[in-house]
Amino acid sequence: MRILVAGGTGVIGSRVVPLLTAAGHDVIATSRSIDRLVPATAAGAEGVVMDARDAASVDAVVDQADPDAIVHLLTDLATEDFASNAQVRIVGTRNLVSAAERAGVTRMVAESIAWVGEPDTEPGDESVAIARDPDSDESLFPAVESLEHAVLGLENGVVLRMGMLYGRGTWFWRGGRAYERAEDGVVVATVRHTSFVHADDAVRAVVQALDWPHGIVNIVDDDPADADEWAPELVWAAGGGETELSVRSRGRASTNALAAKLGWVPEHPTWRDGPFDLIDRA
Numbered sequence: 001m002r003i004l005v006a007g008g009t010g011v012i013g014s015r016v017v018p019l020l021t022a023a024g025h026d027v028i029a030t031s032r033s034i035d036r037l038v039p040a041t042a043a044g045a046e047g048v049v050m051d052a053r054d055a056a057s058v059d060a061v062v063d064q065a066d067p068d069a070i071v072h073l074l075t076d077l078a079t080e081d082f083a084s085n086a087q088v089r090i091v092g093t094r095n096l097v098s099a100a101e102r103a104g105v106t107r108m109v110a111e112s113i114a115w116v117g118e119p120d121t122e123p124g125d126e127s128v129a130i131a132r133d134p135d136s137d138e139s140l141f142p143a144v145e146s147l148e149h150a151v152l153g154l155e156n157g158v159v160l161r162m163g164m165l166y167g168r169g170t171w172f173w174r175g176g177r178a179y180e181r182a183e184d185g186v187v188v189a190t191v192r193h194t195s196f197v198h199a200d201d202a203v204r205a206v207v208q209a210l211d212w213p214h215g216i217v218n219i220v221d222d223d224p225a226d227a228d229e230w231a232p233e234l235v236w237a238a239g240g241g242e243t244e245l246s247v248r249s250r251g252r253a254s255t256n257a258l259a260a261k262l263g264w265v266p267e268h269p270t271w272r273d274g275p276f277d278l279i280d281r282a
């Protein structure tokens with residue numbers, strides 16, 4: 001297939017691109033900066049500059065790439081600017097889906113998040129309603145809803161609701177912002193009821209989902225946990241002392257039975273290993 005990877009330089013995208021080229025696909029990877037595309041081109045992909053907020057830029061890239069499928073991995077959290085991230089989810093997704101429709105592309109795999117359901121202590125499946133009355137950042141839920149609605153408007157749109165990412169390159173990895181806070185004993189949990197997923201497992205899901213049917217699939221590990229439980233483990237792994245936990249919202253963990261049915265089983269079934277893959281068990 002010819003596959004356009006929108007966001008080919010991020011934690012997920014930078015690992016998806018070499019997997020797809022190694023599998024024999026023609027891959028076109030995007031970034032806002034040509035310099036950041038060097039690893040993608042070294043892996044055999046074509047690198048193109050695209051700003052997802054600019055409809056003309058997105059149209060031009062999709063037209064020129066002429067893909068069979070689009071992988072949508074656009075997020076904007078580098079500066080922890082959640083309002084900007086919401087804009088990328090809303091405007092960037094709208095631009096990408098419009099360009100896909102114009103170009104006759106029906107298949108899109110998009111990254112969403114797993115903690116969008118109405119807060120509850122019980123993990124939810126893919127049918128949970130997106131929270132209406134959020135007790136956290138008010139831009140989050142409408143932006144996720146907008147992204148999912150747009151992608152599912154495509155005949156072969158697949159939305160992956162990913163758990164909180166950990167592993168190399170994420171906020172939980174050495175040098176990442178959650179890790180650095182944990183070194184000082186501080187944990188700012190996005191949600192209390194949390195599902196995690198290792199970034200390598202998330203990457204495998206993206207690749208597999210290119211063959212999945214239309215719909216939403218939770219991509220989370222087997223071990224949902226509350227922040228009171230995992231926060232001290234993160235602090236311990238980062239070498240911090242007493243844990244000082246603050247929680248942004250209650251949130252909701254998720255189940256992964258549908259993904260298992262589709263053939264995706266996490267190679268990291270629990271964040272407890274390491275924990276968070278931070279401590280070498282050998």
Ligand SMILES: NC(=O)c1ccc[n+]([C@@H]2O[C@H](COP(=O)([O-])OP(=O)(O)OC[C@H]3O[C@@H](n4cnc5c(N)ncnc54)[C@H](OP(=O)(O)O)[C@@H]3O)[C@@H](O)[C@H]2O)c1
Binds near residue numbers: 007030052073170190
């Ligand atoms: N605690 C939390 O609340 C939370 C939640 C979710 C995720 N996270 C963290 O966020 C990261 C998520 O990983 P990820 O792979 O989804 O994201 P990422 O590593 O931030 O990558 C995002 C991708 O989107 C692209 N992009 C961003 N804005 C764009 C725009 N306007 N136009 C075009 N491209 C744009 C980036 O490209 P360029 O920058 O190269 O242009 C990059 O390829 C992890 O590190 C995770 O730990 C934290």
